[in-house]
Amino acid sequence: MSDFHSLKIAAVDALTPNAVALTFEIPDGLKDTFTFTAGQYITLKHMVNGEEVRRAYSISSAPSSGKITVGIKKVPNGTFSVYANESLKSGDEIEVMHPEGRFVFEQNTAVKNIVAFAAGSGITPIMSIAQTVLEGHPDNTFVLVFGNQSPQETMYLKAIQELQDKYTNRFFVKYVYSRSQEENSLFGRIETSTVNFIVKNKFKETTFDAFYLCGPEAMINTVSDTLKNNGVAEDKILFELFTSSDTEDTVAENLDGKTNIEVTVDDESFSFTMDKKALVLDAVLKEKIDAPYSCQGGVCSSCIARITEGKAEMVKNQILTDGEVAEGLILTCQAHPLTPTLKVDYDDV
Numbered sequence: 586m587s588d589f590h591s592l593k594i595a596a597v598d599a600l601t602p603n604a605v606a607l608t609f610e611i612p613d614g615l616k617d618t619f620t621f622t623a624g625q626y627i628t629l630k631h632m633v634n635g636e637e638v639r640r641a642y643s644i645s646s647a648p649s650s651g652k653i654t655v656g657i658k659k660v661p662n663g664t665f666s667v668y669a670n671e672s673l674k675s676g677d678e679i680e681v682m683h684p685e686g687r688f689v690f691e692q693n694t695a696v697k698n699i700v701a702f703a704a705g706s707g708i709t710p711i712m713s714i715a716q717t718v719l720e721g722h723p724d725n726t727f728v729l730v731f732g733n734q735s736p737q738e739t740m741y742l743k744a745i746q747e748l749q750d751k752y753t754n755r756f757f758v759k760y761v762y763s764r765s766q767e768e769n770s771l772f773g774r775i776e777t778s779t780v781n782f783i784v785k786n787k788f789k790e791t792t793f794d795a796f797y798l799c800g801p802e803a804m805i806n807t808v809s810d811t812l813k814n815n816g817v818a819e820d821k822i823l824f825e826l827f828t829s830s831d832t833e834d835t836v837a838e839n840l841d842g843k844t845n846i847e848v849t850v851d852d853e854s855f856s857f858t859m860d861k862k863a864l865v866l867d868a869v870l871k872e873k874i875d876a877p878y879s880c881q882g883g884v885c886s887s888c889i890a891r892i893t894e895g896k897a898e899m900v901k902n903q904i905l906t907d908g909e910v911a912e913g914l915i916l917t918c919q920a921h922p923l924t925p926t927l928k929v930d931y932d933d934v
């Protein structure tokens with residue numbers, strides 16, 4: 586289920602002094618496995634300093650390119666992002682899981698007006714979505730609001746310029762810089778006033794079909810709240826979080842005792858006993874069961890399973906809708922068993 590494939594890095598390109606793009610070579614036999622929708626991410630698995638790490642990276646290339654490229658920004662003291670920026674080179678091999686994720690754009694026959702608010706490395710899925718929107722229909726439009734510290738630290742600046750040159754009348758970009766005053770750009774961070782300027786002033790005549798948000802959680806919350814205050818329906822607002830905020834596990838505090846759990850992965854079932862205070866995914870991995878996971882922080886969606894018997898409660902959930910939770914879906918990295926028996930199925934999602 587967590588099927589990783591060893592892929593060779595075809596190219597490592599510097600995007601900024603602190604970010605690189607990795608492009609993977611996809612052998613013919615794996616082309617179907619690595620088919621993706623704009624906005625999806627891949628999980629990389631690699632040994633760094635003697636430890637296996639898994640990290641999710643959004644695909645920045647468009648599906649139409651036939652390539653899989655990810656852009657990785659160095660996080661201070663980060664394990665994999667620093668390693669990727671400083672040590673990876675073309676020809677190296679990395680274990681890569683098939684693309685997944687729900688932060689996607691798919692073109693149908695209708696003309697689409699799309700707006701995206703991105704900050705920092707949050708531009709990666711937006712690059713793929715922007716290109717796909719612009720290629721999808723000759724009347725589609727795309728507005729990008731992109732926050733960074735400075736132009737030097739802006740990932741994909743050149744690629745964005747190329748898209749602007751190609752789609753002059755349909756692709757609009759507003760840069761927001763927090764540490765650099767630049768002509769035709771806003772100064773500061775993406776905040777309520779930025780969102781209002783875009784939707785109520787600059788593009789007040791446009792009815793947007795969807796809003797894509799990707800960046801720090803505080804930015805996503807501000808943009809999303811402002812949009813909702815402006816009457817935008819919740820189902821038109823899509824977001825992707827890259828990091829999870831620390832949440833106190835108040836569910837575990839009230840739990841005691843054990844649960845007999847049955848886990849189905851890849852048509853195989855495993856039974857064991859776990860503490861209710863433990864998280865389902867942690868217990869599953871301790872049993873060396875090959876369940877899918879990536880972020881282990883409740884933000885990526887890799888670890889979704891269906892509860893077929895019993896009950897579990899999540900510490901936090903920013904991914905599944907109320908309807909999906911009601912029909913039994915659960916993020917196993919966030920779930921504590923509540924009942925004496927629990928059956929979870931990773932295949933039926």
Ligand SMILES: Cc1cc2nc3c(=O)[nH]c(=O)nc-3n(C[C@H](O)[C@H](O)[C@H](O)COP(=O)(O)OP(=O)(O)OC[C@H]3O[C@@H](n4cnc5c(N)ncnc54)[C@H](O)[C@@H]3O)c2cc1C
Pocket residue numbers: 626638640641642643644655656657658659660661662663664665666667706709710825826827828880884885
């Ligand atoms: C669905 C998804 C898509 C993602 N796509 C991308 C992408 O396209 N490009 C990209 O660069 N990253 C992306 N990320 C983030 C990426 O998976 C890693 O979390 C990030 O590269 C840091 O990993 P690390 O091993 O270097 O840091 P770690 O060793 O895991 O963390 C070191 C410290 O940095 C903090 N930290 C971790 N990530 C961040 C962050 N993004 N910003 C600030 N602090 C952080 C941690 O809390 C910790 O304190 C994505 C994450 C998800 C869930």
Ligand code: FES
Pocket residue numbers: 878879880881882883884885886887888889916917918919
């Ligand atoms: S592993 Fe990412 S949401 Fe659970």
